[in-house]
Amino acid sequence: MKKKNIFIVGILFFVIFVGVYWYSSSGKISGKSENGMWKATYKEIRDISEGYGWVASIKQSSKNKDAVVKKVIFQEDDKVLVEVTDFTPGESEDGKVTKINPLDYPDFYQADAPKKGLNYRISVTWEKNNKQHTDTFILD
Numbered sequence: 001m002k003k004k005n006i007f008i009v010g011i012l013f014f015v016i017f018v019g020v021y022w023y024s025s026s027g028k029i030s031g032k033s034e035n036g037m038w039k040a041t042y043k044e045i046r047d048i049s050e051g052y053g054w055v056a057s058i059k060q061s062s063k064n065k066d067a068v069v070k071k072v073i074f075q076e077d078d079k080v081l082v083e084v085t086d087f088t089p090g091e092s093e094d095g096k097v098t099k100i101n102p103l104d105y106p107d108f109y110q111a112d113a114p115k116k117g118l119n120y121r122i123s124v125t126w127e128k129n130n131k132q133h134t135d136t137f138i139l140d
Contacts (some may be wrong), residue, residue: 027054029114031122033135037064040122042074042114044138056082056109058122070132071125074109077118082109114139 027044040058045051054072060067072084114120120139125132 017067025039025053026082029139031119031137033137034123035135037061037067037126038122038124038135038137040137040139042109042120044113045110051110053110054113055107056122057107058124067126067128067133069126071123072108073125075121076115081111084108091110 027046028041029043030039030041032039038058038060040056042054042056046052058072060069070085074081121136122139123134123136125134126134
């Protein structure tokens with residue numbers, strides 16, 4: 001009888017673990033650049049107060065914060081979904097000049113769920129030491 005109860009509790013914990021894992025991993029595709037400098041995610045918005053649909057975001061590794069981002073492109077196969085290039089410093093209403101880091105607000109695209117059978121790709125063009133680089137990677 002005791003072995004049966006332990007078995008049932010074990011099965012229950014396994015089912016809960018699988019359910020939590022499935023819930024947290026479904027509704028998301030992600031990828032990382034080869035050099036480890038960029039990580040991008042396209043995930044389902046689950047909090048209704050934040051809107052609906054899916055949102056693409058990108059993060060820069062902490063070891064390369066001195067790179068200056070020039071362009072971020074999000075593609076569905078060969079179709080450009082969004083191209084972000086406006087990373088210039090600006091002036092707020094109170095006259096303060098601001099230096100905008102394009103990754104201060106990492107969510108840069110919101111739309112519908114990714115379509116099955118299509119490839120989603122991120123390209124980040126950045127500059128460091130007066131040399132321009134482009135990293136392209138797939139989200140899966």
